Amino acid sequence: MQIEFHLGTFIAMMINFIILMVVLVCLLYRPIQGILEQRRQKIINDLNEANQSKELAERLYKEAQIALEEAHVEAYEIVEKARQEAERLSQELTDQTRRELDQLRKRAIQEIERAKLNAREQMREEAVNLALLAVKKLISSNMSPQINGDLIRRAVDEIAKGDKQHDIPGGA
Amino acid sequence: MISPVVHNYALAMVQLASSKGSLNQVRECAEVLTEHLAVADVKLFLESPRVRGTIKREFLQKLLPEESPQEFLNFLNLTVDRGYGGLLPDILAKVIDYSIEAVGYEIITVITSEPLEEAEQEQIRSRLEEMWETRLFPRYRVNPGVMGGLIVMRGDKLYDGSLAGQLQNLRQKMLMATE
Numbered sequence: 001m002q003i004e005f006h007l008g009t010f011i012a013m014m015i016n017f018i019i020l021m022v023v024l025v026c027l028l029y030r031p032i033q034g035i036l037e038q039r040r041q042k043i044i045n046d047l048n049e050a051n052q053s054k055e056l057a058e059r060l061y062k063e064a065q066i067a068l069e070e071a072h073v074e075a076y077e078i079v080e081k082a083r084q085e086a087e088r089l090s091q092e093l094t095d096q097t098r099r100e101l102d103q104l105r106k107r108a109i110q111e112i113e114r115a116k117l118n119a120r121e122q123m124r125e126e127a128v129n130l131a132l133l134a135v136k137k138l139i140s141s142n143m144s145p146q147i148n149g150d151l152i153r154r155a156v157d158e159i160a161k162g163d164k165q166h167d168i169p170g171g172a
Numbered sequence: 173m174i175s176p177v178v179h180n181y182a183l184a185m186v187q188l189a190s191s192k193g194s195l196n197q198v199r200e201c202a203e204v205l206t207e208h209l210a211v212a213d214v215k216l217f218l219e220s221p222r223v224r225g226t227i228k229r230e231f232l233q234k235l236l237p238e239e240s241p242q243e244f245l246n247f248l249n250l251t252v253d254r255g256y257g258g259l260l261p262d263i264l265a266k267v268i269d270y271s272i273e274a275v276g277y278e279i280i281t282v283i284t285s286e287p288l289e290e291a292e293q294e295q296i297r298s299r300l301e302e303m304w305e306t307r308l309f310p311r312y313r314v315n316p317g318v319m320g321g322l323i324v325m326r327g328d329k330l331y332d333g334s335l336a337g338q339l340q341n342l343r344q345k346m347l348m349a350t351e
Contacts, residue, residue, distance in 0.1 A: 117346055128346045151321040155333025156296055160303035
């Protein structure tokens with residue numbers, strides 16, 4: 001089979017091809033070009049946004065670092081202050097306890113001294129009372145009307161002289 | 173401390189008796205009544221508000237001698253009517269005291285450990301009268317606690333010539349000396 005070349009067919013086909021190309025360019029290429037442009041623009045925007053986000057993230061990170069450092073310092077100060085307060089309270093408590101112990105010791109010493117004095121006083125009184133009891137018994141056993149009469153006469157003489165005088169308690 | 177009622181009633185009675193010349197009789201009546209009133213039940217009877225005044229008056233008059241002065245009877249009636257029957261023992265004691273003082277005696281109290289014989293009492297009275305230059309009416313009391321010697325109470329003064337007092341002084345001195 002032999003292929004024949006026809007110029008007219010060839011020209012018609014060329015014209016068809018050119019028309020097809022024009023139609024394709026007009027109908028498909030330009031919209032695709034627009035879509036590609038939009039796509040490119042969007043990618044550029046996304047990249048810009050990504051860069052901005054990265055910068056924001058870096059900035060926030062730095063701020064967070066600074067805040068963390070400040071928090072560390074503040075926490076240290078709080079701990080330090082608490083430690084000092086605890087030391088002060090501990091010291092105060094120790095001083096107060098020491099003062100109270102001192103007072104208790106002094107009071108105990110005073111009470112012991114007072115008890116010693118009282119005991120000594122009681123012993124002295126007991127001794128004197130015993131001695132006087134013995135004297136009273138001696139006097140009672142030796143008392144006679146004659147001795148009593150003498151005592152009365154002597155007492156009257158002393159009273160007459162103004163001795164032995166007292167005010168009666170609660171008297172008029 | 174004497175109640176003003178006791179003082180006023182007793183003084184009024186003694187002044188009235190003095191002016192009527194019946195001081196000794198009033199004193200005797202007061203002494204007789206005092207003896208009877210020493211019984212606790214009689215005192216309760218006189219203090220009781222349930223017993224009427226007329227019954228109290230009749231009772232008191234029965235205790236008195238028949239020749240009691242009228243002013244003394246009136247005085248008793250007045251005392252009971254005014255509601256001072258409970259104070260009667262105190263008032264009578266003061267009537268006795270004031271009637272003694274009204275005739276120029278000073279009342280003193282002498283306390284001894286044993287009862288004194290009359291001669292001893294007289295000796296003490298005359299010695300004290302001589303020294304104090306006044307007429308005395310001693311009341312003698314016995315208190316064994318005195319031990320020996322005597323105590324004389326004159327008005328608001330106390331003269332302690334007792335062995336108990338001397339021992340008390342000795343006790344004080346011993347306590348002071350051993351301090």
